[in-house]
Amino acid sequence: MRSFEPLASTLVAKQIKKAGAATDSDDTVTTSFRRRERKIRAAKRAARGELSITKGDWRKHGFAKSNVLSTEGIVDSVERVHCSELSVEDFVERFERPRLPVVITGLCDTWRAAKDWNEETLLQRYGDHKFKVGSDDDGYAVRLKLKHYLAYVHDREHAPADDSPLYIFDGTFADRRGSRGLRREYEVPPHFREDLMRLAGDKRRPPYRWLVMGPGRSGSGLHIDPLATSAWNALVQGHKRWALFPPGTPRHVVLPREKGLEREAVSWFTRMYPRTQAPDWPTARPIDIIQGPGETVYVPGGWWHTVLNLDLTIAVTHNYCSTSTFPAIWAHTRRGRPKMSARWLAQIRKERPDLAALADELAQRGEDEDGTSSSSSSSSSSSSSSSSSDSSSSRSGDATSADEDGEVNQPPRKQLKPNPPDGVLSNTDRREGMSRRVLRRFRTGAPSWRLRMKLA
Numbered sequence: 001m002r003s004f005e006p007l008a009s010t011l012v013a014k015q016i017k018k019a020g021a022a023t024d025s026d027d028t029v030t031t032s033f034r035r036r037e038r039k040i041r042a043a044k045r046a047a048r049g050e051l052s053i054t055k056g057d058w059r060k061h062g063f064a065k066s067n068v069l070s071t072e073g074i075v076d077s078v079e080r081v082h083c084s085e086l087s088v089e090d091f092v093e094r095f096e097r098p099r100l101p102v103v104i105t106g107l108c109d110t111w112r113a114a115k116d117w118n119e120e121t122l123l124q125r126y127g128d129h130k131f132k133v134g135s136d137d138d139g140y141a142v143r144l145k146l147k148h149y150l151a152y153v154h155d156r157e158h159a160p161a162d163d164s165p166l167y168i169f170d171g172t173f174a175d176r177r178g179s180r181g182l183r184r185e186y187e188v189p190p191h192f193r194e195d196l197m198r199l200a201g202d203k204r205r206p207p208y209r210w211l212v213m214g215p216g217r218s219g220s221g222l223h224i225d226p227l228a229t230s231a232w233n234a235l236v237q238g239h240k241r242w243a244l245f246p247p248g249t250p251r252h253v254v255l256p257r258e259k260g261l262e263r264e265a266v267s268w269f270t271r272m273y274p275r276t277q278a279p280d281w282p283t284a285r286p287i288d289i290i291q292g293p294g295e296t297v298y299v300p301g302g303w304w305h306t307v308l309n310l311d312l313t314i315a316v317t318h319n320y321c322s323t324s325t326f327p328a329i330w331a332h333t334r335r336g337r338p339k340m341s342a343r344w345l346a347q348i349r350k351e352r353p354d355l356a357a358l359a360d361e362l363a364q365r366g367e368d369e370d371g372t373s374s375s376s377s378s379s380s381s382s383s384s385s386s387s388s389s390d391s392s393s394s395r396s397g398d399a400t401s402a403d404e405d406g407e408v409n410q411p412p413r414k415q416l417k418p419n420p421p422d423g424v425l426s427n428t429d430r431r432e433g434m435s436r437r438v439l440r441r442f443r444t445g446a447p448s449w450r451l452r453m454k455l456a
Contacts, residue, residue: 036151040155040158044166047134059161063266063270066270068217069216078289079102080104081103083106083191086191096325101289104298112186113185113186116185118237129178131143131146131179132170152166153165163266164218165214166218167309168211170212189296192298192322196329197320200340204343206226206337210317212233212315213314214312217308218309219306220306221264221268223305224304229319229325230299230322232297232299232317232318233297234295237293237312238293238312239293240297240310240315241269242291242297242305243273243306244304244305245283245286249283254276254283269308290310323355334363345359
């Protein structure tokens with residue numbers, strides 16, 4: 001029997017010891033522990049407000065005591081190719097153009113990240129930096145300092161017992177001052193270097209790169225990446241379990257809306273995966289991958305996929321658009337992001353007139369890349385996808401996104417109320433606006449006297 005358990009670690013003990021050595025005071029250690037505990041609990045409440053910590057909702061399913069992390073009987077049948085034996089041209093013809101997944105080895109062997117992206121080094125360099133571990137009900141990022149997150153990962157009262165632990169899925173790590181150095185420690189492999197979406201500009205294009213880190217049972221729920229983009233996921237530490245379904249797989253079959261099935265990856269693998277192995281399973285069976293350190297998984301656009309971390313994993317993932325995948329991505333972008341697509345096309349005309357001509361032809365025919373009418377868009381790509389996840393903190397019933405791993409889940413847009421006349425703000429709007437501000441200040445640890453002033 002092959003299984004992966006969460007890595008044993010002494011990081012929490014080291015932090016407590018360090019705090020004690022600095023002051024030689026048990027009171028200081030206790031205060032530090034309580035402060036950290038408050039931060040962790042606040043992050044859990046904000047990221048998954050529907051779960052009560054005190055009532056034990058975070059462990060109500062008992063997944064921590066199940067065998068969901070076991071890989072016994074799993075057959076990994078996806079082709080593996082070393083990067084030295086796969087040229088960019090071969091990759092395009094064999095995998096990208098026919099939209100077939102593949103695992104490429106050796107791509108990150110020379111990265112600094114392959115050596116330095118581990119708990120000890122990251123804690124020393126980025127321990128005080130806040131990484132995103134989820135989103136609150138208003139769509140704001142929930143962030144936690146890395147030193148607090150690693151304490152959460154190894155505290156027996158938190159991640160080791162939680163059904164689906166918090167998961168770092170940070171799409172701004174390369175832009176924020178405290179973590180942008182991480183971007184220089186890996187490079188985009190040549191097989192995925194052509195990224196036409198860059199022509200839309202970093203401010204207009206959808207999120208496309210994420211640092212992902214999480215313990216066993218965290219992961220990304222089943223989803224299709226947004227706008228039919230493809231993704232690559234390079235793992236530098238730990239092991240991930242993937243399940244993929246080919247394009248055209250019915251959503252209602254692989255992701256039914258039923259009681260007890262949540263959007264978390266651990267819930268899907270526990271409740272849905274066994275059904276896919278039954279003789280009467282009505283559609284394509286999942287393709288399984290067990291990804292190890294140093295391996296890069298390529299996920300073609302339009303493929304359903306979900307990712308479960310088997311132990312503490314650290315990875316980087318990107319979504320991208322290339323020449324061979326442009327027709328499908330353009331069709332979905334024109335429908336889903338019309339304003340962005342217009343600006344994108346203007347830049348494409350300057351640098352790639354051949355693709356601009358193709359875009360014009362598709363628009364004139366009113367057809368997508370498969371020859372079907374754009375008014376009858378395919379079931380999965382644009383409506384049920386996003387790019388990366390907050391997957392482990394996604395709520396049941398939310399529209400799925402991009403993953404991890406290339407993986408991000410985003411909630412459906414709320415119905416907007418009619419705007420009041422110019423210059424008029426209703427009392428309801430004032431109360432709701434104030435409530436949101438008070439809630440955000442509470443979640444970010446505002447002093448109590450400020451809260452009293454807001455509530456007065």
